[in-house]
Amino acid sequence: MNVLIAGANGKIGRRLIPHLAADNLQVRAMVRDASQAESLRQLGAHEVVEADLEQDCRHALEGQDIVIFTAGSGPHTGPEKTIDVDQNGAISLIDQAKETGVGRFIMVSSMRADNPESGPEKLRHYFVAKGKADEHLRTSGLNYTIVRPGRLTEEPPTETVTLAPRLDNFGDISREDVALVLAETARRDLPDSEFDVITGNTPVRDALDSL
């Protein structure tokens, strides 16, 4: 099974690669900067491909069974870049995935993307952008999983989470645990699905079983 990670050199992407490689998935890491290739290969990526979400990515998608989108413009760019990358870059990748015959798309979204009004004003554009990309994925015809983590931290993994189609309380989750959730999601044949996830007390596998 071939998996493309968009955002492979990001903080979640780098943590995800070893899990997927350990499952014998063929990981293709998508980067904008070729100098990142060697360290991603060392983490377990079988292939590294240069592509930018703001440009044509079909060469990166050819031959892939699953796309995991964990890219993002990050907190240091303005709202325009959020729309260019997190919204339009994601939407374009979904369309190109469909075109190139990818079967499945796993999206790292964000809690509150399905209800931007519930978030703080200064982050609203981000939740709206993520929400629009998620909505495009829902109607794309691709098999999809939308993973909506709470606020990301650099804490060590707990391997336990609280996960549900919609959580009432916002919370934190470590990037390590998000990587575990993504790897476990990729392992499963899930029907179209979406969920919020924060740190909690349920082992990741049991939490996904309960979906």
Ligand SMILES: NC(=O)c1ccc[n+]([C@@H]2O[C@H](COP(=O)([O-])OP(=O)(O)OC[C@H]3O[C@@H](n4cnc5c(N)ncnc54)[C@H](OP(=O)(O)O)[C@@H]3O)[C@@H](O)[C@H]2O)c1
């Ligand atoms: N921060 C939070 O609290 C939070 C909460 C919920 C969800 N999320 C979501 O979690 C995901 C990943 O988080 P993270 O901490 O791993 O982010 P990160 O470390 O900032 O990684 C983002 C990655 O996206 C890549 N990227 C940016 N623009 C791109 C483009 N135009 N084309 C291709 N790749 C591009 C970056 O590449 P370069 O290495 O070239 O810069 C980087 O590797 C994002 O989707 C984010 O929206 C974040």
